[in-house]
Amino acid sequence: MQEIDARDASSPLHVLRAHRALRAMQPGEMLKVRTASAQTLAEFQALAKYVVGYELVSQEQSGDEVVHVLRRRR
Numbered sequence: 001m002q003e004i005d006a007r008d009a010s011s012p013l014h015v016l017r018a019h020r021a022l023r024a025m026q027p028g029e030m031l032k033v034r035t036a037s038a039q040t041l042a043e044f045q046a047l048a049k050y051v052v053g054y055e056l057v058s059q060e061q062s063g064d065e066v067v068h069v070l071r072r073r074r
Contacts, residue, residue, distance in 0.1 A: 001029075001030045001031070001032055001069075002021060002025065002029070002030070002031050002032070003031070003032040003033075003034070004017050004018060004021060004031065004032070004033045004034070005034050006018070006033055006034060006035050007034055007035060007036040007065065008036075009035070011037070011039065011040075011043065012043065014033060014035050014040060014043075015040075015043050015044065015047055017033070018031060018033045018044070018047065018068070018070065019047065019051065022054055022070060022072050025072045026072070027053075027072055027073060027074050028071065028072065028073075029071070029072055030057065030069060030070065030071045030072075031069070031070045031071075031072075032067060032068070032069050033067070033068045033069075033070070034065060034066070034067055035065070035066045035067075035068065036064055036065060036066070037066065038061060038066060040066050040068070041059055041061070041066060041068075044056060044059065044068045044070070045059075047070075048070060052074075053072060053073045053074045054070055054071070054072060054073065055070065055071045055072075055073050056068065056069075056070055057069040057070060057071050
């Protein structure tokens with residue numbers, strides 16, 4: 001699983017980094033993105049909803065850190 005630490009990135013750079021990484025991945029591969037804002041929960045939900053081929057597998061918030069796991073479907 002590839003991982004991106006985007007805790008220092010401002011909106012929407014963390015979503016753009018994830019989108020760029022997912023486009024380079026093969027179908028079935030997963031990506032873990034670490035962010036530092038609860039606002040990113042909705043942003044990654046929207047990414048998975050509106051970009052065909054991405055699946056939001058999980059989102060977990062622990063203190064200030066939010067971890068998003070996405071899968072490239074096709």
